[in-house]
Amino acid sequence: MQMRRTVRDLRRHNRSVLLSSLYLGEPQSRQDLGRSSGLSQGTVSNVVGELIEEGLVVEAGLVDSDGGRPRTLLRVNPDYAHIVGVDVGETGTRVEVFDLSMRPLATSYHPLPSARPDPAAVVAQIHEGLGEVLREAAVPTDEVLGIGVGVFGTVEQGREATVHAQTIGWEAVPLERMLRTGTALPIYLENGAKTLGQAELWFGAGRGVQHAVITLVGSGVGAAVISNGAISRGVTSSAGEWGHTCIVFDGRACRCGSHGCLEAYVGAEAVLDRWKAARGGRAVPGTDEQTSLAELLSDGGEVAERVLTETAGYLGAGLANLVNLFNPERIVLAGWAGQALGARLLPEITAAAAERALRHPYGQTSIQLGQLGVDAVALGAATLPVADLLARGAAPDKPSARLDAPA
Amino acid sequence: MQMRRTVRDLRRHNRSVLLSSLYLGEPQSRQDLGRSSGLSQGTVSNVVGELIEEGLVVEAGLVDSDGGRPRTLLRVNPDYAHIVGVDVGETGTRVEVFDLSMRPLATSYHPLPSARPDPAAVVAQIHEGLGEVLREAAVPTDEVLGIGVGVFGTVEQGREATVHAQTIGWEAVPLERMLRTGTALPIYLENGAKTLGQAELWFGAGRGVQHAVITLVGSGVGAAVISNGAISRGVTSSAGEWGHTCIVFDGRACRCGSHGCLEAYVGAEAVLDRWKAARGGRAVPGTDEQTSLAELLSDGGEVAERVLTETAGYLGAGLANLVNLFNPERIVLAGWAGQALGARLLPEITAAAAERALRHPYGQTSIQLGQLGVDAVALGAATLPVADLLARGAAPDKPSARLDAPA
DNA sequence: CGAGTTAATTCGATCCTTGAATTATGGCTA
DNA sequence: TAGCCATAATTCAAGGATCGAATTAACTCG
Numbered sequence: 001m002q003m004r005r006t007v008r009d010l011r012r013h014n015r016s017v018l019l020s021s022l023y024l025g026e027p028q029s030r031q032d033l034g035r036s037s038g039l040s041q042g043t044v045s046n047v048v049g050e051l052i053e054e055g056l057v058v059e060a061g062l063v064d065s066d067g068g069r070p071r072t073l074l075r076v077n078p079d080y081a082h083i084v085g086v087d088v089g090e091t092g093t094r095v096e097v098f099d100l101s102m103r104p105l106a107t108s109y110h111p112l113p114s115a116r117p118d119p120a121a122v123v124a125q126i127h128e129g130l131g132e133v134l135r136e137a138a139v140p141t142d143e144v145l146g147i148g149v150g151v152f153g154t155v156e157q158g159r160e161a162t163v164h165a166q167t168i169g170w171e172a173v174p175l176e177r178m179l180r181t182g183t184a185l186p187i188y189l190e191n192g193a194k195t196l197g198q199a200e201l202w203f204g205a206g207r208g209v210q211h212a213v214i215t216l217v218g219s220g221v222g223a224a225v226i227s228n229g230a231i232s233r234g235v236t237s238s239a240g241e242w243g244h245t246c247i248v249f250d251g252r253a254c255r256c257g258s259h260g261c262l263e264a265y266v267g268a269e270a271v272l273d274r275w276k277a278a279r280g281g282r283a284v285p286g287t288d289e290q291t292s293l294a295e296l297l298s299d300g301g302e303v304a305e306r307v308l309t310e311t312a313g314y315l316g317a318g319l320a321n322l323v324n325l326f327n328p329e330r331i332v333l334a335g336w337a338g339q340a341l342g343a344r345l346l347p348e349i350t351a352a353a354a355e356r357a358l359r360h361p362y363g364q365t366s367i368q369l370g371q372l373g374v375d376a377v378a379l380g381a382a383t384l385p386v387a388d389l390l391a392r393g394a395a396p397d398k399p400s401a402r403l404d405a406p407a
Numbered sequence: 408m409q410m411r412r413t414v415r416d417l418r419r420h421n422r423s424v425l426l427s428s429l430y431l432g433e434p435q436s437r438q439d440l441g442r443s444s445g446l447s448q449g450t451v452s453n454v455v456g457e458l459i460e461e462g463l464v465v466e467a468g469l470v471d472s473d474g475g476r477p478r479t480l481l482r483v484n485p486d487y488a489h490i491v492g493v494d495v496g497e498t499g500t501r502v503e504v505f506d507l508s509m510r511p512l513a514t515s516y517h518p519l520p521s522a523r524p525d526p527a528a529v530v531a532q533i534h535e536g537l538g539e540v541l542r543e544a545a546v547p548t549d550e551v552l553g554i555g556v557g558v559f560g561t562v563e564q565g566r567e568a569t570v571h572a573q574t575i576g577w578e579a580v581p582l583e584r585m586l587r588t589g590t591a592l593p594i595y596l597e598n599g600a601k602t603l604g605q606a607e608l609w610f611g612a613g614r615g616v617q618h619a620v621i622t623l624v625g626s627g628v629g630a631a632v633i634s635n636g637a638i639s640r641g642v643t644s645s646a647g648e649w650g651h652t653c654i655v656f657d658g659r660a661c662r663c664g665s666h667g668c669l670e671a672y673v674g675a676e677a678v679l680d681r682w683k684a685a686r687g688g689r690a691v692p693g694t695d696e697q698t699s700l701a702e703l704l705s706d707g708g709e710v711a712e713r714v715l716t717e718t719a720g721y722l723g724a725g726l727a728n729l730v731n732l733f734n735p736e737r738i739v740l741a742g743w744a745g746q747a748l749g750a751r752l753l754p755e756i757t758a759a760a761a762e763r764a765l766r767h768p769y770g771q772t773s774i775q776l777g778q779l780g781v782d783a784v785a786l787g788a789a790t791l792p793v794a795d796l797l798a799r800g801a802a803p804d805k806p807s808a809r810l811d812a813p814a
Numbered sequence: 815c816g817a818g819t820t821a822a823t824t825c826g827a828t829c830c831t832t833g834a835a836t837t838a839t840g841g842c843t844a
Numbered sequence: 845t846a847g848c849c850a851t852a853a854t855t856c857a858a859g860g861a862t863c864g865a866a867t868t869a870a871c872t873c874g
Contacts, residue, residue: 007417154768164767211641232634235618235735238768239768240732241732242732244764245652246728258727258763258764312612317656325732327640357651358645358651360559360661
């Protein structure tokens, strides 16, 4: 039960409502805003005036009517600020700068030095990448709204976010504090699966949806659960570990230490393992997981097809569980392996899910492929500072960008 | 993104905050309220004055201080209104009246005439029970805040709530409209597992917790997921169908038509089936499910123990899935079979869950037995009108109960 | 070029919260 | 028993926000 206090919070909230509507929707006139928000014309005019004066919103053309003053369309000013998105993946670190409309302006990528990287090395890479992209895009630091970081492992939010990644030996790594040593910019840390989910929610296959699950199938398996338009985090932000739900009681061993996890059946590594086993132990073709999976998908032989059919069954069962537990409007199959498998097997996968889910909630769900590709982790990370901007209705500090307004 | 509008919504919201704090917490003074809500003394005084004038809140004694004016404690007036809670279960219909503090005043129970009851028959039973309990408790209709109904099956909220219950052939039954024909009181319809969850959340094992899952194990298996202090519903309110998540890929047939559902392993009926199979097909002792399960728990023989150990394993795996997906602070094992199994097997169950859940989220969760028993479905149903009262900060219509206040 | 139409702004009325000052209510001590 | 002190609760002017009606702005059409 959050508490609102003074009449000023009202204004903050209404700014937030209008700003969000402009950012997430199409350009709108003041009239449209009034109708959709329920605010009176006068108030909309007033608030919008403030936003324009601060440079957050700009007028964007007129739409002519058949007689009558044409409405002026409004949209968020893409040049109001820039945002940095960072994707700390299992193989490397990608840093990107965006303008406020999420157009990418510059990118940098550094592969990780080892499979079990030292946190300090990762932090150094991020700082380095940050300098590179800001220089390349010629963005001064004080025009950056904030830095969003999507990282593998569990991010525990608190006074200072910490990262847990059992598989590579990170235990309560104070990544936020470590990052702060190299920059004064606001830092937002979040699990990579969740940032990708946020990206698909705002700009991809989940647009406009209030209840969704964005699944992420790569070598590992995860999910971002969106409930009432917001990501579910649970008490220590580790909700959504779909990959480690048990789907075959006492089944195949999983790298998490348990048995029968979904990841141990549909994660890319697991799929290839099962293929290898089905080939009587003969190594699978391909030089890395991605090419091997491509080989499997194009093999066409009886053994490969059987492995794929089984995979579709397991994945369908996993999706059916999501349908039954969360009753979402939409399920998005994302992640490199998910996209690859889905491109070929989506009919089989949805059929397997339909067979196992309860009829009624299944009928309310559409299962789609992700639209943004894997790079979307950095994009999603960059949405974190923006989400904060929208929620506050204003940038944290900058009091007002322009002072050349009439007195 | 809900939109607040005028400055009056502010007042409504602050009323709601103070009222909720008084209802859900201990009696508090105006000072305490100010501190916990962040509102100024003056506003608290003002709002509380209104609430007292309307009869919603009463002063409840003084607490003396060491020198200085003693604070007057405030609490919600238990006699401000009454609430009716209805439990439409698979075997019968229970109707109860409560005062606002949820003290039960009268109860009525009608067993269902058949295993596949006609909706009209159920509605007639409810109306009948409603008349009975109001008469017995001598509560006039206009003192009833509303009727909460917890019903088996899925309740789809919309303009008018409808009920889907695949297993007994109810398809989009317009129960709310049917109930309205017999009474003018506000009606709140919700799935029974969710109302029980609400009861445990407010008054039982989930008190004060923001992220919880209340599981309900009876003949069927369900759950209520509480996220940020509120029940998760999903897009058509059918979220939480934990019983029909797949836990053994292509395992035992479930009555939902799928295979390997959790319910097909740990639902009371399924447990007894497995016991029967383990006895080589010999019927199990006991006249009904409840007594049979009690026999199983007290049998002590090797076969029975094996069945119980397996049950603990399956249930633990199901709970581990909840831990991984929802990252709750607390999991409550409720429902008659859940309570019975848990009373004896909780250590085994939690051990099985610990073995399968991710270490970090599991460490954040405590798994407990339900505290309220099965009758809590009606209690939870009765909380629905109260929750609405708290959210609005006032009763929907009644403008002001007392007019004998000073001008 | 003026009438008609629709968009946006302006401004007084109303409502709410804050924060300081004031009033209320008790214990303690001389 | 009277007066002082401490704490609780109320009162009230100031500041801020929204609404709604009236006004001003901008454009089309005949």
